Amino acid sequence: MNFDFLKVKNEDAIHVPAETIHAFIKSALQAVNVPEDHAQITADVLVEANLRGVDTHGIVNLLEYIPMIRSGDYTIPQNIRVLRESDSTALMTNGNGLGFVSAYYAMKLAIEKAGRTGTGQVAICDGRHIGMVAYYPMMALKEDMIGMAMTNGSRSVRPVLGARPRVGTNPIAFAAPANIERPFILDMATSTVSGRKIELAYQLGVPIPEGWAVDSEGSPLTNPPLERNENWSQNPLGNTVEQGGHKGYGLAVMIDILTGVLSGGGYGATFQFGRNMTWVMAIDISKYRPVKEFKEMMDSMIRELHATPPQKGAKRVLIAGDPEADIHEIRIKKGIPIHREQAGTLNRLAEELGISERIK
C-alpha cells in the first residue's frame, strides 16, 4: 500500500523505459563480474519492483549492492547449491552472493517439486536481501500454481509489550492466479509498515504516523533516526495487545522459524542487517482441483470483494496487488519515474564502472 507523502514528486522525476533500466542493471552487474544469467535474474527482479511501484526495492538497490560486491562482502560469482533434499523439500545455500538469484532458483526448484509431488518447499540457509518478496510467488502464477515466500531480517521490530527490537519486519508474500481478473498478490511486512518506508520518510524529512514506531520505553515515536539501534523499534502489525499486536509479532516469529530456524541460518535477533533467510513454497493447483474451476472461483471472489460498498470517504475496495498492477500498467507505457538526483548518482556509477548505459 502506498502513502502519497512518501512518493517522488513528479517535477523531481525523469521517466525511464523499463528496458533502459534493465539494460543498465544487467551491464552494471556484469561489470563487477556477476555472470550473465545471474545479472539477468537480478535485473528482472529489480525492474519488476520498479514497474510495480515498489521503488524502494528497484534499481536504487544497485547503489547498495555494487559496493558490497566490490568490497568482497558478497562473493561473486556465487555458488548456489542444494545441501539437502527430499521429494518435496530442499535446503539451499546462496553461496554468499546476491539473494535475488538464490531465491529465484529456490522458487524454480519448488515449482519443479510441486509439479511432481503436489507441493514443493525450499529454504535458503545463508540468504541475503531478496528484494520485492512478491516476485518469487509470482513466478508460480505462470505455471498455474500458488506461490508463497517469506524472508526474515535483522532486529528492527519489538515484540508486543516489549521495548527493544527483537524480530525483523519479516515479510510474507503470496500469489494465486485468477482467470479474467488480475491475480491476487499479497506482499506485506508483518510490522505496521516495511522498514524501507521509515527510511524513506527519514530521507524526505517527514514525520511518520503514530503507531509505526516506539522509543525505548515503548512510547510512540514519530521522528525515528535512520540508524537501527536499541533505542527505538518498529511496531508489529496491530501494535497494542488490545488491537492485536501479538498477532503481527506472532507472524514475525512464525516467519523467523520457517526461514531462519528451519534452514539453520538463524533468527533475526542474532544477525546483522543484510542477512535474510528465505523460505518459498509452490502448490500445484491441479493436484487439488481443475485449474479452470479454481481460476473461475478466484474471479467470482475478486469481483465480490471489489463490489463491497466502501466506507464513508473511501473511493473503492481493492484486493492485494491492485495498486501495484495499476502502477504497472502506467509505467509499462510511460516509463519508470526516477528522481533526478538518483539518476545522477547512478550515471556516475556507470561512468566509474566503464559501462555505456545511462539512466535518461
Next chain:
Amino acid sequence: MNFDFLKVKNEDAIHVPAETIHAFIKSALQAVNVPEDHAQITADVLVEANLRGVDTHGIVNLLEYIPMIRSGDYTIPQNIRVLRESDSTALMTNGNGLGFVSAYYAMKLAIEKAGRTGTGQVAICDGRHIGMVAYYPMMALKEDMIGMAMTNGSRSVRPVLGARPRVGTNPIAFAAPANIERPFILDMATSTVSGRKIELAYQLGVPIPEGWAVDSEGSPLTNPPLERNENWSQNPLGNTVEQGGHKGYGLAVMIDILTGVLSGGGYGATFQFGRNMTWVMAIDISKYRPVKEFKEMMDSMIRELHATPPQKGAKRVLIAGDPEADIHEIRIKKGIPIHREQAGTLNRLAEELGISERIK
C-alpha cells in the same frame, strides 16, 4: 491473548476435572450416534481448548452441535474420504459431519505424507467448525514436525476501506517444537479479535474497545448486536490503511484461497455461518536439518524473546502459546472453571440424552 473483562468470574464458576469433561462430551456424542472413535477425537479437541483457556471453543460447543446432530443438519456417522491425492497433497470430504474429526484425519494424513516426502498438505472441501485451530498443528509437535492450519468462515469482517462484511475471521495456527522451552504455538484470527470474543462481550453485556468493529458507514461501533448481518462488520487486523488494515484483510483472503478456493468448498462471502473449509500442512523438520539442532535454536530464540525488556507498565514479554500453556498447567491441577449456569444447562442436556455423566 485473553482479556480480563471477558473471563468467567471465579465466584460464578465450579472447577471440573478435565477427565470428567472428557467423559461427559464423549458420552453425550455417543448418545446421538457419533461413533466412539469420532466422539473420542471431538472430546480430545474440546477438552484441550478448555485446558488451554480457550473456553469459547470448549465443552460449551456441545450445546451447539448436539442440536445440529439431532436435527440432521450434521450427518452422523459421517463418511470422511480422500477425493483426490498426490504424493504430498490431498483433498478430503468431511461427509457433512463434525469438522473436528475430518480436520484431525487431515492432519494425520499430512503428517504421514510429510514423513515420506518432506511435507504434506490436505484441504477439506465441505468442512464444518474445527474448534481451536491450534489443536491440529499441535499434533505435528509429537512427530518432531512443524504444523500449520487455516480455516475460513462466513462473512463477518470488512475489507479495509469497505463497510460491509465480506471475509471471515479466517484464523491461522502454527506450531513448532522446542527442546527445553515450551513449543511456539500461534493461533490467531486475522481480524483484530475472534468473532467469539465479540459474542462473549455481548453475552456479558460489556462494550468492546474501539477498533474491533464498525457500522455500515465504517464508523467505530462499541456495542455490536449478537446477530451477524450487513449492518456491521468486524475489523481486519490493522484496521485502517495507515496502521496496516490491508494486511489483516490480505491474510484473510489468502486463507480464503488456500482453504476455500483451493478445496473448491467456497470462499466465506458465499456461505452460511457454520461452514468452514480447512487446509492443514505438516513439515518434517529432519528433511531440512537435524531435529536436535532445530530445537536448540528454538530454545535460544525463545529465551532471547522472553528476555526483551518490557515497555513501561508491562510485566514481561511472552511468545505465542505462553498464556495458554500457563493456564493449561493450572487447569490440569485445579480443574476447568465452568460457569454454574452453563453447568446446569449441560446437566439438563445429559438428563435429556439419558447419559449418567454430570458436570460437577
